[in-house]
Amino acid sequence: MSILIQHTTAITLDAEDRVLEDVDILIEGKTISALGTALPRPADAEIIDGRERVALPGFFNAHTHAAMTLERGWAEDLPFDRWLNEKIWVAESAMEAEDVYWGAALACCEMLRSGTVAFADHYFWMDNVARAVEEAGMKANLAWCQFGLGLEQEVGGVSLDETIAFVRRWHGAAEGRIRCVLGPHSPYMCPPDFLRRVADAAAALDVGVHLHVAESDEQVANSLTAHGKTPVAHLAALGLFDRPTIAAHCIAVNDADIAILAEKGVHVAHTPKTYLKLAMGMASLPRLLTGGVSVALGTDGPASNSDLNMLEVLRLTGLYHKNALRRPEAFPRTQILRLATQAGAEAMGFSGSGVLAPGRPADLILLDTQSPHWFPRHDLAAGVVYTSHPSDVSHVIVDGRLLLRDGELLTLDEERIRYEAERRAFRMVGAPMRPMRRYRG
Ligand SMILES: [Zn+2]
The missing domain is CATH 3.20.20.140 (Metal-dependent hydrolases)
Structure with missing residues (x-):
């Protein structure tokens, strides 16, 4: 399985701190295999439209x-x-x-x-x-x-x-x-x-x-x-x-x-x-x-x-x-x-991650930059640090696998998890509780 992100802006965090515009990112297996313009599309690739999005390490x-x-x-x-x-x-x-x-x-x-x-x-x-x-x-x-x-x-x-x-x-x-x-x-x-x-x-x-x-x-x-x-x-x-x-x-x-x-x-x-x-x-x-x-x-x-x-x-x-x-x-x-x-x-202990470059682990995210708070898009790195919202995160890829696609969680049953977590949290604080140990500084 491979993933091809097309026409995106990439904050690479590489040694030169490059921000690349209108690039494709090819992910094969668990690894970023190529980063460049107009990359050939593998037959089995899932295509992600990277326009109006910024890609960066997760x-x-x-x-x-x-x-x-x-x-x-x-x-x-x-x-x-x-x-x-x-x-x-x-x-x-x-x-x-x-x-x-x-x-x-x-x-x-x-x-x-x-x-x-x-x-x-x-x-x-x-x-x-x-x-x-x-x-x-x-x-x-x-x-x-x-x-x-x-x-x-x-x-x-x-x-x-x-x-x-x-x-x-x-x-x-x-x-x-x-x-x-x-x-x-x-x-x-x-x-x-x-x-x-x-x-x-x-x-x-x-x-x-x-x-x-x-x-x-x-x-x-x-x-x-x-x-x-x-x-x-x-x-x-x-x-x-x-x-x-x-x-x-x-x-x-x-x-x-x-x-x-x-x-x-x-x-x-x-x-x-x-x-x-x-x-x-x-x-x-x-x-x-x-x-x-x-x-x-x-x-x-x-x-x-x-x-x-x-x-x-x-x-x-x-x-x-x-x-x-x-x-x-x-x-x-x-x-x-x-x-x-x-x-x-x-x-x-996951060294190698944290850079968008060929050969690096494919642990990366895409943020949608179409909400008003991103405009005008002079500097997307500043946008990520100082203006982005969690709801801008559209895609998350870990080890080459999509876990969030267009805002949809692919691996977790969020509705059931929300229900169970809240039910159990309320049970915990309603149950008999006892001090277990003491903090003294
Ligand atoms: Zn802590």
Whole structure:
């Protein structure tokens, strides 16, 4: 099966940052095989009319908790500690394994509809997220979240060994679209000996880790008291960063921490909407990038940031950091697009994606540019970052397969998913709930 997109405008994000007008894109198998004018049409090709559309690499959401769609709107206008202790970690005590499937399936619908092709997920009962990803046709990097505080404090009472078995079951599954890593929650929740066991297990499995790091000054102060080290230095000393790592947030980091993150090749996931909504302060994206750290963009879970819309993350990244620096020329639009595509693909282990060029994986999207907010179409990259709407996303292709065609989801039964997810979300918060563990900073 092949796909030929004709007469489109392509934001390639290649080394020269080329935007090509009136080009065809030929996809054969899982790969972009040609990009050029008037490409010959293979007999079996599905033709997509690319006129009035812009093609670009799809988004890689580098940190989320997809099934937290079930808790969207459930914990509003609260400080971070009360958000966790009184709402999120309580509701999750009433969560059942099958809920995670429906929450993740809802997330896949939302992500595809806003141009996301892959996501790094950190949650519970991850076999059910893997099932949703396999059915949706997306790519994902999946981590089963663990606290290491005793089985009674783990969602579902699941042990580290069981999450290791999950990695063995699913790493490389769905024709390589699913990658798995280990998912300790954070250095502030997980005891050091547990984190050391995770590092050893990740090395034995030859996989990475994904965790939350340095979200507040309070966490740093507590880490210095408990371990004599910042959270970043503590994790480095425990060997976590010797594995490929996605470190979500890194808001409270000093220059020495940044040097460690750069030296160890840690991928920091930057999720500005959550920082703004939970009033956590803002991770310094300019300092991280200047310090040589690889940074990718993410939404975080919809319980904190309320959606899974990477277009909004692009926009907030540009708006916030330009203003913070008082430098409108900072973070040019294609740099922001690279953080949301190539950098995320790299962080998730799908390197090669994030560029429209022959030989690259066919993970791309088309946006319809006919709505009034696109006119006049001087600069389509600026249009994607600062004016597009999720409803402009008309087509999504992952690994050469169409998952969204003319706004229609081809792999997911959206009506049933919406119904099941809402029914289960209401059941969860109506069921007897109990506090499972306590956040102390
Ligand atoms: Zn998170």
